[in-house]
Every structure is written in C-alpha cells, then in structure tokens.
Amino acid sequence: MKEVQRFCEGSPTQYRSGSGALLDFPVRFRWQDGLWFDLFEQHVELIMQDIARARAEDRLILYLSCPISVRGGGHSITNVEIASYTANRLQMKWGSRLWVLNPALYQMESKAGTGLIRRHAHSLKLKLGLEKEIDVDALSREHPPTGGDYLRMWARVLIEDDAKNLGGRFDGFYFMGPNDMWHFFTRDGQTPLTEGIEQYFSQKCNMDADFKAYYEGGDLSPFEWQKKRDDFFRFYAMRASAAYSLGSHDEYNIWCALNRLRIKDAGVDSQIAGYFDGRALDLSVPSVGTVPGYALSDYPEK
Numbered sequence: 001m002k003e004v005q006r007f008c009e010g011s012p013t014q015y016r017s018g019s020g021a022l023l024d025f026p027v028r029f030r031w032q033d034g035l036w037f038d039l040f041e042q043h044v045e046l047i048m049q050d051i052a053r054a055r056a057e058d059r060l061i062l063y064l065s066c067p068i069s070v071r072g073g074g075h076s077i078t079n080v081e082i083a084s085y086t087a088n089r090l091q092m093k094w095g096s097r098l099w100v101l102n103p104a105l106y107q108m109e110s111k112a113g114t115g116l117i118r119r120h121a122h123s124l125k126l127k128l129g130l131e132k133e134i135d136v137d138a139l140s141r142e143h144p145p146t147g148g149d150y151l152r153m154w155a156r157v158l159i160e161d162d163a164k165n166l167g168g169r170f171d172g173f174y175f176m177g178p179n180d181m182w183h184f185f186t187r188d189g190q191t192p193l194t195e196g197i198e199q200y201f202s203q204k205c206n207m208d209a210d211f212k213a214y215y216e217g218g219d220l221s222p223f224e225w226q227k228k229r230d231d232f233f234r235f236y237a238m239r240a241s242a243a244y245s246l247g248s249h250d251e252y253n254i255w256c257a258l259n260r261l262r263i264k265d266a267g268v269d270s271q272i273a274g275y276f277d278g279r280a281l282d283l284s285v286p287s288v289g290t291v292p293g294y295a296l297s298d299y300p301e302k
Contacts, residue, residue, distance in 0.1 A: 008033050009296070025159060026257050027250065028296045030148040035124075035139060040153045042120040047106060047157050051169050054099035061169060062090065063101045063158065065252065066176045067245040068109050073231030074240060076109035077204070077211050082184045082240075086176055089183060100174075101157075103247075107150065108140070147294030151250050158254050166265060167258040167272055175242035175252060177277020185236065197236050201229070241277065246293025253295065259286035 009030045031037065054061055066083040070076055083104035090100055107113040114136070121134040161168030183189075185196035204211040215228055235244075242248035259271040263286070274281040 025155075025165075025261075027151075027155060027254060029151045029155070029250075029294060030146075030296065031152045032143060032146065032149055035134065036143065036145055036149050038124055039117055039120045040145075040149060042123060043106065043116065044153055044156045046116065046120075047101070048160075048169075051101065051157075055169070057099075059097050059099040060094070060171045061099055061101060062094075062172045062174050063170050063251070064090070064103065064174050064176065065242050065245070065248045066102075066104060067240060067242065068104050068107055068247065069245075071246065072239060072244050073235030075211065075214065075232060077208065078200075078232075078236070080104040080110045082181060083176070085184045086180045089180075090174065101170075103154065108145065147246060150247065151294045154247070154251065155254060158251065159258065164265065166262050167255075170272055172273035172275060173251065173255045175248060175274070175276040175281075177241045177243070178238075179277045181236055181240045194233075194237055197233055201232060249290050249293035250295050253289040253292060256286045256289045 010028065051061060064083060064087055066086070067074055067079050068076060068083070069079070083102050087100040087102040091098055104110050105112045106116060108117055118136050121136050124130075125132070125134050158170065159165055159167055182193055185191075185200055186193055187196070191199070205215060206212075215232070216225070220228070242252070255272065255274055259274075262270040262272070271286065274285065
C-alpha cells in the first residue's frame with residue numbers, strides 16, 4: 001500500500017491524463033500523493049459521469065460554489081444543508097432543463113460524499129489486490145484530506161473537457177451570497193433572519209446529535225461554549241457566502257481564468273456565465289481575480 005505522507009506541488013498541466021493538450025492554466029496547488037490521490041481520481045471520474053448523464057439529457061450545467069468547511073464560524077452540517085436548499089431553489093427557478101452540480105454532495109463533510117469515498121475505497125481495494133478494506137476513517141484521522149486535495153479534484157472537473165480544456169462541461173458558475181443564506185434561514189421570508197438563525201440552531205441542537213456534540217460536547221469552558229455559538233450566529237447573519245470561502249475563492253479564480261482564455265480563443269461571446277447572490281456578475285469581472293484560497297500564493301496570474 002502506498003504511503004500518503006508525501007505532498008506534491010503542481011498545476012493542471014502536470015496531472016492531465018488522456019488525449020488533448022491542457023493550456024498553461026494559472027492555478028497551482030499542493031496535494032497528497034498515495035491513497036487520497038487514487039481515491040480522488042476515482043471521485044473525479046464519478047463526477048464527470050454524473051455531468052455526462054445530465055448533458056445527455058440536454059440540460060444546462062450550473063456549478064454551485066459554496067462554503068462547506070467550518071472556517072469563519074460556520075458548521076459543515078449547516079453548510080451542506082444550505083447548499084442543497086439553494087441548489088433546489090435554483091432548480092425550481094430555472095426549471096427542469098437545469099442541472100446543478102452541488103459540490104457539498106461529493107465532499108466528506110456530507111454523508112453522501114463520505115459514502116461515495118467509502119465506495120471508491122472498496123473498489124480501490126479490489127483493484128490493488130489488498131487483503132483488507134481501506135479504513136477511510138483511520139486515513140482521515142492520520143492524514144486528513146486537505147484543501148489542496150479538493151482543489152486539485154475540482155480543478156480537474158471544472159477545467160477539463162473533451163476539446164481544448166476550457167471548462168466546456170459547464171454553462172455557468174453560481175457563487176452563493178447573503179441572499180441565498182437569507183432564503184434558507186427565513187424559509188423564503190417567513191421569519192426575520194436573526195430569529196430564523198436562532199430557531200435553526202435550537203432545533204439542530206435538539207435533533208442532531210453530531211451538531212449538538214460540536215457545540216455542547218467536550219470540556220468547553222462557559223466562555224468557549226458562548227463564543228462558538230456567537231461565531232455561528234455572526235457568521236450566518238453577516239458573513240456567510242462564497243466571499244468568505246477559501247475554496248470558492250479558488251473556484252472564482254478558475255472561472256475568471258477560464259473566461260480570459262476563452263475570450264482569447266473564441267471571443268467575448270464564448271464566456272461561461274457567472275452569477276453571485278442571484279445576479280449576473282459584472283462585465284469586467286473576468287479581467288481580475290481575487291486572493292487565492294487553497295491555491296499557492298503566487299497564483300493566479302493575470
């Protein structure tokens with residue numbers, strides 16, 4: 001069995017497999033070699049198959065960029081729920097010809113994502129001829145997947161296509177904003193935002209053991225207990241959006257870089273549509289990026 005301690009650095013030019021030349025794409029990151037690399041490679045293939053099925057049904061493909069981790073005061077369970085709620089709301093708004101790729105359903109912060117990784121682990125065990133099943137829980141404890149691992153995976157999904165590798169699988173990117181959070185916590189305006197957040201928090205503590213354990217378990221001091229709750233409230237009331245997500249920052253830069261390359265290749269009308277908080281992004285946006293998230297700091301290049 002391969003070890004996973006070794007980290008690699010690179011850009012999409014160094015991992016492109018199969019036919020087709022990948023352009024010199026301006027994103028660079030660090031990922032783990034070994035089992036996580038193999039598991040995420042299988043994950044990429046699964047995601048691309050899901051996109052292909054939606055394409056075969058002649059549907060528009062929209063990528064949903066959303067916070068997933070607990071960074072900033074949020075919680076992964078809540079972020080997964082908000083992403084799913086937003087994907088369903090966008091589906092209803094655009095109609096049956098739209099298919100939303102929700103990354104939260106493929107990452108290990110969600111039960112669905114963890115289940116898929118376990119399935120890949122069993123397949124990899126058979127492929128490598130291992131005697132024992134790959135213990136995903138132990139692997140996560142000893143060498144947890146990093147932002148760079150996920151960035152490498154999503155960069156493949158977002159950039160690669162069957163021609164010039166200019167993101168041709170996607171018709172649009174949607175970056176979640178405060179308005180999307182408002183819809184979730186107020187149930188589309190049925191209650192004020194702050195009351196909605198407080199009601200949600202209370203209900204989750206009563207009904208979700210994992211959520212309750214995160215905010216009430218362990219040997220938290222009264223100060224730590226109150227701070228975690230205050231951080232949750234402040235994050236979802238004022239800050240929760242793609243603007244505060246490291247992964248979304250990288251995905252935003254990927255979207256900008258794709259459109260700059262597409263303009264050079266085929267003109268302005270070849271750009272991939274972009275939306276933030278329910279509105280189309282400004283015309284000048286693709287010409288400038290934002291600070292990187294998990295990408296190495298000397299990227300993206302203009």
